[in-house]
Amino acid sequence: MIVSPDMMKSASKATSSVSPLPTVVPTPPTFIHKGDTGSRTLWVVVVLMAVSSLAFYGMAFRVPVQKRLFHIITAFITTFAFLSYFAMAVGDGISYASYTHTESHKHVPDVDHVIYRQIYWARYVDWSVTTPLLLLDLALLAGLSGANILVAIVADIIMILTGLFGAFGQGNDNAKWGWYAWGCIAYLVIVYQLAIGGRDTVAKKDSKTKAFYGSIAGFTLILWTIYPIIWGVSEGAHIISVDAEIVAYAVLDILAKPVFGFWLLFTHDSMSSTSPSVEGFWANGFGESGTLRVGDDNEA
Structure with missing residues (x-):
């Protein structure tokens, strides 16, 4: 077959009229992690938790061993928080959770961006230990029964674990927010125990204790209500940066x-008439007879 110049021109025109097919170049994953602000914030909290722990242990030695219950529990809270923040500050207790962000286009296929965000699982280990101890402080101040204390602590642990599971959710928003919903339900159980159960039991105590419990329990519940909001805009919806997340949690x-x-300790020490006394084995060991007694004590 002989190809004439006119045929070659026609073929050239036909070929040039076809536009090239669009191509999608895969994008590398994006890593979101803390910056200088987050690092400095972690170290500031490390120092504050360490100083507070030393102060609480020092305050404990200023009172008889039978009256150190609140002091020791409170010192344990900041001690565990110190260890957690030290771990996060030096780069331990940290992992990454991945999620996908889809970028839509009109004329080319959608592009999926894989993002890896830092998750501080050491923070959840801290909360799983310190928040039950904090609840124990409030429960003993109010005089809650053992059954009520157990329910509150179990609900608290469920709340922390569901937050952890939701933070590490892999690409399934329904499951992530399902964990969040279960955590909120557990938190409402805690609110009920402190606000309703605690109010009923502390009503049997003197007016100073009632007023003090109402103030410090209300303060705690307000703070604890902010935690799930921060979780929702950080680990949940990924709206704020990791640095902003660190600063927000640090303040709380x-x-x-x-x-x-x-x-708690300064006010409680000034209310000597309501200081709980822990006697028997807990104060003196097996060599002394006695029982565990936590309640009103009229001794100085």
Whole structure:
């Protein structure tokens, strides 16, 4: 077959009229992690938790061993928080959770961006230990029964674990927010135990204790209500940066632990008539007879 110049021109025109097919170049994954602000914030909290722990242990030695219950519990709270923040500050207790962000286009296929965000699982280990101890402080102050204390602590642990599971959710928003919903339900159980059960039991105590419990329990519940909001805009919806997440949680943790602890101990020490006394084995060992007694004590 002989190809004439006219045929070659026609073929060239036909070929040039076809536009090239669009191609999608895969994008590398994006890693979201803390910056200088987050690092400095973690170290500041490490120092504050360490100083607070030493102060609480020092305050414990200023009172008889039978009256150190609140002091030791509160000191344990900031001690565990110190260990958790130290781990996060040095780069331990951290992992990454991945999620996909889809970028839509009109004329080309959608592009999926894989994003890896830092998750501080050491923070959840801290909360799983410190928040039950904090609840124990409030429960003993109000005089809650053992059954009520157990329900509150179990609900608290469920709340922390569901937050952890939701934070590590892999690409399934329904499951993530399902964990969040279960955590909120568990939190409502805690609110009921402190606000309703605690109010009923503390009503049997003197007016100073009632007023103090109402103030410090209300303060704690307000702070704890902010935690799930921060979770929702950080680990949940990924709206704020990791640095902003660290700063927000740090402020809440400082208020909920050292500030709470100093308020509790200074006020409690001034109310000697309501100081709980722990006698028997817990104070003197097996060599002394006695029982565990936590309640009103009229001794100085």
